Amino acid sequence: AEGPINYGSNRINFDSPISGSSVRVRFVGISGEPSTLPPKFTSIDTGILMDTPATSFDPCITVASLDGQAIKMKPVSENLARSNESGTSWKSCENLSIPAGEHRISQASDFIIDRLELKDRNKPVPTKRAAPVAEVLKDGDTRKQIRVQGSTAGFAVVAGQGVNKNWRARVNGKDIGPAQTLNGYSSGWIISEGQTAVVDMEYVPQRWSYLALFVSIVALLIALGLAARELSRRELFAIPTTVPTKIRTRPDWLTRAYFEGAFVVTAAIFGGVAGFVGAVSFIGVQRWRMQAATRWIYLGSATVFSSIFVYLGVVWRNDLIGEVSADAIALSLWPHYVAVTGFVWVLAGIIWKSKKG
Numbered sequence: 001a002e003g004p005i006n007y008g009s010n011r012i013n014f015d016s017p018i019s020g021s022s023v024r025v026r027f028v029g030i031s032g033e034p035s036t037l038p039p040k041f042t043s044i045d046t047g048i049l050m051d052t053p054a055t056s057f058d059p060c061i062t063v064a065s066l067d068g069q070a071i072k073m074k075p076v077s078e079n080l081a082r083s084n085e086s087g088t089s090w091k092s093c094e095n096l097s098i099p100a101g102e103h104r105i106s107q108a109s110d111f112i113i114d115r116l117e118l119k120d121r122n123k124p125v126p127t128k129r130a131a132p133v134a135e136v137l138k139d140g141d142t143r144k145q146i147r148v149q150g151s152t153a154g155f156a157v158v159a160g161q162g163v164n165k166n167w168r169a170r171v172n173g174k175d176i177g178p179a180q181t182l183n184g185y186s187s188g189w190i191i192s193e194g195q196t197a198v199v200d201m202e203y204v205p206q207r208w209s210y211l212a213l214f215v216s217i218v219a220l221l222i223a224l225g226l227a228a229r230e231l232s233r234r235e236l237f238a239i240p241t242t243v244p245t246k247i248r249t250r251p252d253w254l255t256r257a258y259f260e261g262a263f264v265v266t267a268a269i270f271g272g273v274a275g276f277v278g279a280v281s282f283i284g285v286q287r288w289r290m291q292a293a294t295r296w297i298y299l300g301s302a303t304v305f306s307s308i309f310v311y312l313g314v315v316w317r318n319d320l321i322g323e324v325s326a327d328a329i330a331l332s333l334w335p336h337y338v339a340v341t342g343f344v345w346v347l348a349g350i351i352w353k354s355k356k357g
Contacts, residue, residue, distance in 0.1 A: 071096065157188055157189050166204050
């Protein structure tokens, strides 16, 4: 038999005669907006005396599970939220025992959980520990050093705001690896040992920037020194008028092809792509139309010097004028390519001149 059920008492008529040993009533649908707790039967009167269970109604419902363990909750009040209102507040029916570690929470299929808050019922005993005393020994843009002492437990060291894994640290000379994300927005490390420690923090890419800058400066000084020497001897623009009387001999196996090949390989190993291009271009021009060695020295020196202006152009284009940082040098490798190519030409001119001399 079927029939509507409204607030209060309701009557459903069965066809007679009827017999049976149990009565089962089931809700098949609901109309309108619910404003109270889910419907329930407080009592069922069949006109005869029936056995009723001694247990009372349990309002707790499984709304989610934690690692397969049911999380049972019940509404805080009897008024439920409508579909156009915020969610209804529920509270837990029982405590959960959760061990330390990673856990998985899954909501039940009949519920949509907006927020689930877990609170620790245990009250931790606060422990007083001496705060570490930090002394800044070096505070640079790419390298920092501090001394920490007076700590009896672990502590955190932060390089600054901004997450960057290129920062590395050493504690008393021991590498502790790249920086971690602390507080959600900082690069730092957790030092677990409570001891006096000297912490060195370094931005690793800056090493290569310093190395590239050093190589560029050395190449520039060598090129300028060679040009100055040639100018002092008045041989930079001089055209040879005499044929050298002294002819050097070389082994039969050391032909021009072997010599050029060795020069290209050496330039590629030490100069990379730019060294390879510089060596190949030198050999190609010399085979096409022989040029004086002094011209290569002059051209290479000018090319190395022009790499400075290429670098300034890169800095100006990225609005970094007046700033010195590894990021500015790492923006473009073209200044290094130009400097290495010019340096290879200078070396080629020197070798060619000594070979002809």
